[in-house]
Amino acid sequence: MHFENKTIVITGASSGIGYSLAKSLPKENCSLALIARRQYLLKNLINESKKEGTIRTYQCDVGKVSETKLTFEQIKKDFGSIDIVILNSGVSLRTDIRKYSSSDAKEIFDINTLGIVNCVEQILPDFLEHKSGIIVGVTSLAESRGFPGSGFYNASKAAASLLLESLRIELKPYNIKVITVKPGFVKTPMTDKNEFHMPFMMNVDKAAKIILEGIKNEKKVIQFPFPIVLGSKILKFMPDWLFDYLMSKKLPSRKDKISAV
Numbered sequence: 001m002h003f004e005n006k007t008i009v010i011t012g013a014s015s016g017i018g019y020s021l022a023k024s025l026p027k028e029n030c031s032l033a034l035i036a037r038r039q040y041l042l043k044n045l046i047n048e049s050k051k052e053g054t055i056r057t058y059q060c061d062v063g064k065v066s067e068t069k070l071t072f073e074q075i076k077k078d079f080g081s082i083d084i085v086i087l088n089s090g091v092s093l094r095t096d097i098r099k100y101s102s103s104d105a106k107e108i109f110d111i112n113t114l115g116i117v118n119c120v121e122q123i124l125p126d127f128l129e130h131k132s133g134i135i136v137g138v139t140s141l142a143e144s145r146g147f148p149g150s151g152f153y154n155a156s157k158a159a160a161s162l163l164l165e166s167l168r169i170e171l172k173p174y175n176i177k178v179i180t181v182k183p184g185f186v187k188t189p190m191t192d193k194n195e196f197h198m199p200f201m202m203n204v205d206k207a208a209k210i211i212l213e214g215i216k217n218e219k220k221v222i223q224f225p226f227p228i229v230l231g232s233k234i235l236k237f238m239p240d241w242l243f244d245y246l247m248s249k250k251l252p253s254r255k256d257k258i259s260a261v
């Protein structure tokens, strides 16, 4: 697969991984529709790339169904059709159990999980009709277990991964490819907030390169870096008693230093 002459939508392109993807793609001679809430940051990408005609920006909260619908309608008007969507928008939030709040959960699920659902709803009829298209969803290796302090985030990413997995199988007969991206720690504004040690932290441009190579090679799951992939597999199959023991040992000293990749 190549990106040349394709129309690619990227959500969450104003910062971090999405920004780096959007910065690299103009070299591939494709058209880009960039979505985020902070449009002034998206505009920088147009200025940097100097490819005004083929890059357009759209202010949209993907957690809102009506905004997402209008945005995708506009993208289709502007570009004619969409070939690839990279659904990367996401938020992380460390949660203090003493301030447990359904509104925190709602915000995280609205963006990390339903944001993907909302975008897929807009492109799926066209993809089904044309029997083509690629859906890329960015989840996280943090989906492997329920880590203390980031339960909402872990659960939102696990739900998104399972949704993408089922879509991958259901959409195969329609020649629609579904790719799940599961990063470990990547240096972005999201992880800049974390105060704890983040092992094997990856440079954002390197992460974007791995993601784009993975999409080109039509991998089912793009996960990196290897040591964190291995660690997350070990954690996933670890007996509950051992996982609970290891996590509870962290509790007294962790306070705000809770993992959320």
Ligand SMILES: NC(=O)c1ccc[n+]([C@@H]2O[C@H](COP(=O)([O-])OP(=O)(O)OC[C@H]3O[C@@H](n4cnc5c(N)ncnc54)[C@H](OP(=O)(O)O)[C@@H]3O)[C@@H](O)[C@H]2O)c1
Residues within 6 Å of the ligand: 011, 012, 013, 014, 015, 016, 017, 018, 035, 036, 037, 038, 039, 060, 061, 062, 063, 088, 089, 090, 091, 092, 111, 138, 139, 140, 141, 182, 183, 184, 185, 186, 187, 188, 189, 190, 191, 261
């Ligand atoms: N960095 C890591 O270590 C890491 C690890 C695993 C997974 N991930 C995942 O990778 C993705 C990108 O994260 P990042 O590290 O690049 O974080 P980031 O720098 O904070 O970027 C997040 C992007 O999501 C957008 N976004 C947030 N809420 C949105 C909404 N309601 N509607 C539309 N766009 C929204 C933000 O744009 P606006 O605020 O302008 O809307 C921003 O462009 C996320 O899904 C994250 O969970 C990151």
